[in-house]
Amino acid sequence: MTARSAAAIVSLGLLCGAGACTNFYEIPIETPIQPKLDVSAFQRILVVGFITGGTEDVDANLETVRLLRSQLRSKSNLRVIEAEVLPLAEIAAGQGRSAGEITPVAHLPQQEGQQPAAQQPQDPPQQQDSPRIRTEKDLERYQSIFADVAFWKKIGEEYQNPLIVTGTVLFTPQQTSGFVTRNQEGWDNLGRRTTAPVRVWMERKGFILSPKFIFIDGRTGTTIHSETFREEILYEPRQNTPALSSYFDLMDRLVPSFLGSLSAQKIRGTRVLLR
Amino acid sequence: MHFRVLPLIAALAAFSPPAFASDARSESKSQVEFGIRVAQSGLWKEATYRWEKAVELDPTYAAAWNNLAIGYEQEGRFEDAQKAYERAVSLDPKNLYIRQNYDLFKEINDRTKRRSNR
Numbered sequence: 001m002t003a004r005s006a007a008a009i010v011s012l013g014l015l016c017g018a019g020a021c022t023n024f025y026e027i028p029i030e031t032p033i034q035p036k037l038d039v040s041a042f043q044r045i046l047v048v049g050f051i052t053g054g055t056e057d058v059d060a061n062l063e064t065v066r067l068l069r070s071q072l073r074s075k076s077n078l079r080v081i082e083a084e085v086l087p088l089a090e091i092a093a094g095q096g097r098s099a100g101e102i103t104p105v106a107h108l109p110q111q112e113g114q115q116p117a118a119q120q121p122q123d124p125p126q127q128q129d130s131p132r133i134r135t136e137k138d139l140e141r142y143q144s145i146f147a148d149v150a151f152w153k154k155i156g157e158e159y160q161n162p163l164i165v166t167g168t169v170l171f172t173p174q175q176t177s178g179f180v181t182r183n184q185e186g187w188d189n190l191g192r193r194t195t196a197p198v199r200v201w202m203e204r205k206g207f208i209l210s211p212k213f214i215f216i217d218g219r220t221g222t223t224i225h226s227e228t229f230r231e232e233i234l235y236e237p238r239q240n241t242p243a244l245s246s247y248f249d250l251m252d253r254l255v256p257s258f259l260g261s262l263s264a265q266k267i268r269g270t271r272v273l274l275r
Numbered sequence: 276m277h278f279r280v281l282p283l284i285a286a287l288a289a290f291s292p293p294a295f296a297s298d299a300r301s302e303s304k305s306q307v308e309f310g311i312r313v314a315q316s317g318l319w320k321e322a323t324y325r326w327e328k329a330v331e332l333d334p335t336y337a338a339a340w341n342n343l344a345i346g347y348e349q350e351g352r353f354e355d356a357q358k359a360y361e362r363a364v365s366l367d368p369k370n371l372y373i374r375q376n377y378d379l380f381k382e383i384n385d386r387t388k389r390r391s392n393r
Binding site: 023024025029030032033034267269271272273274275 | 304308310314315341342345349351370372373375376379380383
């Protein structure tokens with residue numbers, strides 16, 4: 001046996017050995033997450049409006065309705081009803097004033113080809129006093145509207161018994177100060193760039209978004225599910241991020257969970273199969 | 276003479292579990308390998324069936340439990356996946372691949388549980 005053939009045999013042996021040693025295989029998987037709600041009884045969905053509070057820089061009612069409708073249009077099988085956004089806070093405030101009287105369906109905008117609502121309100125929503133909602137506690141005063149079965153049933157009838165999405169959205173500014181760890185760049189003795197973590201005292205500004213999504217059966221007016229979220233974002237003081245951008249950043253984090261209530265979602269990942 | 280040898284043979288037969296175990300392991304291993312091949316082609320149901328067979332044949336085979344857990348995860352059977360991962364980890368606690376798979380699974384499972392508790 002020559003040295004060359006011996007080397008060939010050894011390398012072949014090493015190759016076979018390496019092949020035999022492949023005991024793991026990375027594989028992509030898709031984990032299905034079942035929806036929390038059975039929406040098979042509904043063909044249509046109405047994101048009707050929200051009681052909102054916090055900063056006045058963002059119209060959280062309008063923006064939330066727009067965003068959820070567009071997400072539902074592309075990522076759910078339900079037909080999204082296009083209707084004007086209900087000024088729910090004003091309706092709830094009006095209900096409070098008239099001690100349980102159900103007036104608000106008249107606020108509903110008319111859909112094309114539909115009969116007008118039964119009554120027109122005495123004051124259009126714009127002319128009413130806009131309720132000032134700043135905190136969770138302020139919101140509590142308006143919560144009773146979600147339990148008003150007759151009110152929601154009437155809205156359901158108006159829009160042919162859809163699944164109704166409503167709730168509360170609090171979008172509040174926040175300011176905190178404290179120690180933050182940052183990477184500081186520098187140069188070492190050999191002139192190479194280095195980074196080292198340093199703790200610095202910093203004042204930061206940002207926003208907290210806490211929505212509560214309530215799902216109401218338009219046929220009965222009863223709440224079938226509700227879900228509360230809380231997300232926050234903080235920026236360095238020199239960053240001048242508009243409130244609307246922050247709102248969308250925070251909503252982006254919540255939307256998958258919102259959609260997960262209505263339709264099955266798949267989480268993509270990888271795992272390692274073993275021999 | 277023959278009478279003396281017979282108990283010896285019987286004793287050998289009784290105390291030779293390694294032979295049976297290695298048979299079970301090799302059969303189980305071939306099921307595992309087939310399962311991997313079909314999983315790579317996207318046939319997860321068949322793969323899961325093979326790994327179920329594998330753990331039946333050799334319940335001490337950590338890799339088979341690991342793969343079975345992944346199969347269950349892919350099917351959305353979280354409780355079964357949890358049990359299978361736990362079994363795999365208990366059989367081979369130092370295996371980093373199993374631990375990593377289990378950690379990734381737990382992250383999703385915890386999120387799902389939090390969602391359903393809301």
